[in-house]
Amino acid sequence: MSELFRTCPRSGLVFHKAAESLIKFNAVTAVVFLAVGGVLGLLVVMTRWPAVHLLSADLFYQVLTGHGIIMLLVWIIFFEMAVLYFCSSTLLRCRLATPRFAWLGYVLMLGGAAITGVAILQGGSSVMMTSYVPMPAAPHFYLGLILFAVGALIGCFVFLGTLVVAKNERTYEGSIPLVTFGALTACIIAIFTIASGAIILIPTFLWSVGYISNIDPLMYRVIWWAMGHSSQQINVAAHVSVWYAIAAIVFGARPMSERVSRGAFLLYILFLQLASAHHILVDPGVGTEWKIFNTSYAMYLAVLASMVHGLTVPGSIEVAQREKGYTNGMFEWLRKAPWGNPVFSGMFISLVGFGFLGGITGVVMGTEQINLIIHNTIYVPGHFHPTVVLGTTLAFMALCYFLVPVLFRRELFLPGLAKWQTYLFGGGTALMSLFMMGAGTLGVARRHWDMAFSGAPFSFEFGGAAYMMMGLTGIFGVISVIGGAAFVIVIVGTILLGKKIEDKSEYSTARPAVLPMAPPAPANTGTGFIAPGTFALAVVFLATFVVYYFLNWMYLSSVWPMK
Amino acid sequence: MSALLPPSERIWGNHPLDKVEGTWIAIALVWCLFMFFMMPYWHVFGKQNYAGEAYRTTPAVYSAKVEKMVEAHTVRKETALDIPVVRPPAGSDVYLAGRLWSWYPALELEKDQTYRLHISSLDWQHGFSLQPINVNAQVVPGYEMVLTITPDKSGEYTIICNEFCGALHHTMMGKIYVVDR
Ligand code: HEM
Ligand SMILES: [Cu+2]
Numbered sequence: 001m002s003e004l005f006r007t008c009p010r011s012g013l014v015f016h017k018a019a020e021s022l023i024k025f026n027a028v029t030a031v032v033f034l035a036v037g038g039v040l041g042l043l044v045v046m047t048r049w050p051a052v053h054l055l056s057a058d059l060f061y062q063v064l065t066g067h068g069i070i071m072l073l074v075w076i077i078f079f080e081m082a083v084l085y086f087c088s089s090t091l092l093r094c095r096l097a098t099p100r101f102a103w104l105g106y107v108l109m110l111g112g113a114a115i116t117g118v119a120i121l122q123g124g125s126s127v128m129m130t131s132y133v134p135m136p137a138a139p140h141f142y143l144g145l146i147l148f149a150v151g152a153l154i155g156c157f158v159f160l161g162t163l164v165v166a167k168n169e170r171t172y173e174g175s176i177p178l179v180t181f182g183a184l185t186a187c188i189i190a191i192f193t194i195a196s197g198a199i200i201l202i203p204t205f206l207w208s209v210g211y212i213s214n215i216d217p218l219m220y221r222v223i224w225w226a227m228g229h230s231s232q233q234i235n236v237a238a239h240v241s242v243w244y245a246i247a248a249i250v251f252g253a254r255p256m257s258e259r260v261s262r263g264a265f266l267l268y269i270l271f272l273q274l275a276s277a278h279h280i281l282v283d284p285g286v287g288t289e290w291k292i293f294n295t296s297y298a299m300y301l302a303v304l305a306s307m308v309h310g311l312t313v314p315g316s317i318e319v320a321q322r323e324k325g326y327t328n329g330m331f332e333w334l335r336k337a338p339w340g341n342p343v344f345s346g347m348f349i350s351l352v353g354f355g356f357l358g359g360i361t362g363v364v365m366g367t368e369q370i371n372l373i374i375h376n377t378i379y380v381p382g383h384f385h386p387t388v389v390l391g392t393t394l395a396f397m398a399l400c401y402f403l404v405p406v407l408f409r410r411e412l413f414l415p416g417l418a419k420w421q422t423y424l425f426g427g428g429t430a431l432m433s434l435f436m437m438g439a440g441t442l443g444v445a446r447r448h449w450d451m452a453f454s455g456a457p458f459s460f461e462f463g464g465a466a467y468m469m470m471g472l473t474g475i476f477g478v479i480s481v482i483g484g485a486a487f488v489i490v491i492v493g494t495i496l497l498g499k500k501i502e503d504k505s506e507y508s509t510a511r512p513a514v515l516p517m518a519p520p521a522p523a524n525t526g527t528g529f530i531a532p533g534t535f536a537l538a539v540v541f542l543a544t545f546v547v548y549y550f551l552n553w554m555y556l557s558s559v560w561p562m563k
Numbered sequence: 564m565s566a567l568l569p570p571s572e573r574i575w576g577n578h579p580l581d582k583v584e585g586t587w588i589a590i591a592l593v594w595c596l597f598m599f600f601m602m603p604y605w606h607v608f609g610k611q612n613y614a615g616e617a618y619r620t621t622p623a624v625y626s627a628k629v630e631k632m633v634e635a636h637t638v639r640k641e642t643a644l645d646i647p648v649v650r651p652p653a654g655s656d657v658y659l660a661g662r663l664w665s666w667y668p669a670l671e672l673e674k675d676q677t678y679r680l681h682i683s684s685l686d687w688q689h690g691f692s693l694q695p696i697n698v699n700a701q702v703v704p705g706y707e708m709v710l711t712i713t714p715d716k717s718g719e720y721t722i723i724c725n726e727f728c729g730a731l732h733h734t735m736m737g738k739i740y741v742v743d744r
Contacts, residue, residue, distance in 0.1 A: 057730065057731075057733065058730060061727065061730075061732075091567055127727075128727050132687075132688045132726070134686075134687055134704065135687045135688070135728070135729065172569050173569055174569035174570060174571075174572075174573050175569050175570055175573070175575055176569065177565075177566060177567050177568050177569055177570075178565075178566040178567075178570070179566050179567055216705065217688060217703050217704055217705060217706075218703050218705070218706055221701075221703070244566040245566060245567060247566065248565065248566040248567045249567070253566070254565035254566065255565065255566050255570075256580070256581055256583070256584055257578050257579065257580040257581065257584055258570040258572065258575040258578040259575060259576050259577070259578040259579075259580060260578075260580050260584050260588070262575055280701065282613060282699060282700040282701055283700075283701045283703060283706075283708075284615075284617030284682075284683075284700075284701070284702075284703055284706040284707065284708035286615065287615055288606065288614060288615045291615070292599075292602045292603065300595035300596075300598055300599055301595070303595055304588070304591050304592055304595050307587070307591040307595075308584070308587070308588060308591065311583070311584065311587045312584060315583060315584070316566075363598065367598070367601070367602060368602045368605075369602065369605050369606075369609065369611055369612055369613075371699075372611060372613065372698055372699060372700070373697050373698060373699065374699070375690070375699040375700065375701065375725075376690045376692065376699055376701070376725040376726055377692070377697065377699065377725060441697070442695075442697070443692065443694045443695060443697040443723075445690070445692060445723060445724070445725035446725060447725070447726070447727040447732075448723075448725065448727075448732065448733050449732070449733040450733040450734075453723070453733060453734060453736060454734075455731070455733075455734040456733075456734040456735070456736040457642045457643075457644050457646060457665065457734075457736060458641075458642065458669075458721065458736050458737070458738050460694060460721040460723065460736060462694075463695075515568065515569065516568065516569075517568065517569045517570065517571050517573075518565030518568040518569065518570060518571045519565075519571060520571040520572075521571065528581075528582065529581070529582050529583055530581050530582075530583060531581070531583045532583070534583065535583050535586070535587065538587055542590065542591075542594065545594070546594070549598070553601075553605075556609075556611050557609070557610065557611065558696075559611055559696045559697070559698055560611075560696060560698065560712055560713060560714050560715055560716075561610040561611060561712070561713040561715060562610075562611055562612065562613065562698070562710050562711060562712045562713065563612045563613070563614050563710075563711045
């Protein structure tokens with residue numbers, strides 16, 4: 001059998017032809033869905049902006065259902081398929097295992113997304129992405145999700161198969177690279193996630209067509225979140241891998257310690273599946289001990305892992321920069337970083353936003369008692385936009401700025417716009433999220449059409465501060481959407497209109513050279529305190545964390561005593 | 564580019580770690596353990612907890628309990644819909660139902676008295692959200708949650724719904740009046 005490979009002369013990456021097409025299709029499909037989800041996001045945020053209040057109530061709930069599903073599932077998971085194929089076939093210089101199955105997975109995902117999309121469009125399935133029973137959606141709403149999940153599962157097995165092929169055919173020396181290791185982490189978590197999804201969605205589908213008379217709503221919540229929460233951990237593992245990849249691509253950074261970084265990924269595998277209980281902390285009938293153990297990922301060991309990655313990724317950049325001679329003071333390495341390169345700026349904003357906004361707030365609101373003053377307020381989307389939009393989406397965007405020109409062999413379209421895009425999108429999203437958190441602290445509800453409650457039997461008015469926060473949410477939400485649109489324009493423009501790169505990298509059937517081991521680290525590293533600037537930033541992070549944590553306890557202690 | 568290359572040590576577990584990493588891991592671990600033990604600590608010494616008391620029920624059974632309380636303790640009716648305002652005895656069991664699309668009935672409680680507030684749903688899931696103090700709980704049909712509360716400030720409190728429950732979700736509202744004795 002003759003497999004076709006080409007070597008990209010600029011990046012040195014080796015692409016297997018079948019894998020290359022799959023990466024392109026999955027990534028482009030993802031970006032198209034991101035564009036659709038972004039338009040829906042615009043409609044949502046313009047409705048929550050009290051002075052605008054754009055959509056009618058029915059339409060708002062319908063559009064919000066679409067926004068959640070398209071963004072959280074469709075955009076992210078299509079892109080993750082591209083990341084999995086890249087991290088296995090491309091990074092290991094190996095042929096992709098069973099490309100036909102990978103295409104089958106792609107078709108199932110696309111078909112599934114379309115079916116669920118139609119169900120939402122028809123209007124009878126405005127149940128939000130969580131589709132809590134017993135509120136019913138149309139049967140094909142669940143069916144589409146199931147097909148989508150099966151497709152993604154096939155992609156996971158193709159990834160694992162490729163790792164096996166690479167090992168058997170000895171396409172690399174030693175152990176798999178750290179980035180592939182991170183992708184493997186994501187894949188393992190994905191398999192657990194999809195299994196939980198099947199356990200809950202298949203019976204729910206059968207219930208919706210009448211074969212099962214009753215689904216216990218609490219059981220639904222527990223198992224649904226075993227899927228819904230773990231799927232966020234796939235995202236975390238994937239975007240942390242992307243951070244490491246970008247640090248390597250832009251700076252030639254090597255991991256500070258393979259042991260520490262891989263150990264942290266192992267902690268993800270061991271503990272990330274927990275924590276689903278932080279969605280049901282204030283549910284009836286769930287035991288307190290289990291809640292505490294589960295919400296804290298067994299004593300916060302997965303949080304520990306994220307705090308480790310949060311240090312080692314910028315730390316490895318600092319070390320690489322210092323080796324290049326940026327050694328003045330604590331922060332010259334950071335000041336002299338390529339802030340005009342969207343691959344770097346996107347990755348760095350993703351890292352900081354994920355840590356400071358997404359990470360801290362996630363741990364705080366996942367604290368069993370503090371959840372009482374946050375559950376289901378608009379603080380919740382204020383927390384997860386920094387995780388899944390700043391963290392995952394922006395990291396993927398940054399990767400696109402590197403990968404799309406390499407894959408399509410075209411120059412980036414409108415590079416000046418690309419340079420600003422990460423700041424616009426990152427800044428807009430960060431501020432939108434901060435104001436959502438502010439409004440949530442004041443009690444404004446999530447998934448709620450009217451904070452003035454017109455038509456309610458009694459009356460209640462939120463104060464001026466809450467209205468102002470929601471207004472600012474609206475303004476920065478619009479900025480975030482403009483930033484997202486800029487991304488879509490640059491990427492689609494690159495693919496369709498970008499200047500062709502004549503790089504003479506022809507496909508050939510010759511087997512690519514074996515991937516060599518990294519050169520050993522220079523002897524002077526690994527002893528002193530090699531990344532003092534990063535450590536200082538980490539201490540600032542911890543201080544912010546501690547202060548914010550206790551502020552919330554203080555706030556909690558001011559409400560009615562209860563037990 | 565070694566995050567993209569196989570590690571230089573064949574056994575990556577032998578790769579040494581720098582003092583920066585070691586120190587940070589130690590600090591972070593201490594903080595993680597602290598946060599973990601904060602939760603049981605607050606269960607013992609803190610005043611705001613939900614201890615998890617809950618029972619299985621059905622909408623019919625629960626609705627009957629609510630109605631019994633409404634018949635016994637209604638003190639007045641409010642709004643054009645004649646919503647009953649119930650003033651249960653201090654220290655008693657109080658039953659609140661979430662349903663499409665209202666919180667039923669309205670309650671009048673005495674300041675600094677303790678009540679066992681039962682909450683359940685008669686249909687879909689709802690979100691109990693008490694304003695302006697912003698205390699929230701998930702309300703699940705078939706489950707009766709018991710939250711033992713001691714309102715410590717008098718005033719008018721509003722219950723809104725913050726779990727999406729269909730077309731008129733945003734009009735779902737109830738009241739708890741806390742009065743001085
Ligand atoms: C492009 C700019 C975006 C804007 C302006 C935006 C705005 C919003 C707003 C205001 C809400 C809360 C609505 C409410 O609860 O009443 C929301 C919900 C949500 N957003 Fe976004 N968003 C954006 C991008 C994204 C992205 C990129 C993702 C995922 C990767 C995402 C995932 C979600 C999810 C999962 C929900 C929750 C839906 C639910 O409650 O069922 N959003 N968005
Ligand atoms: Cu409701």
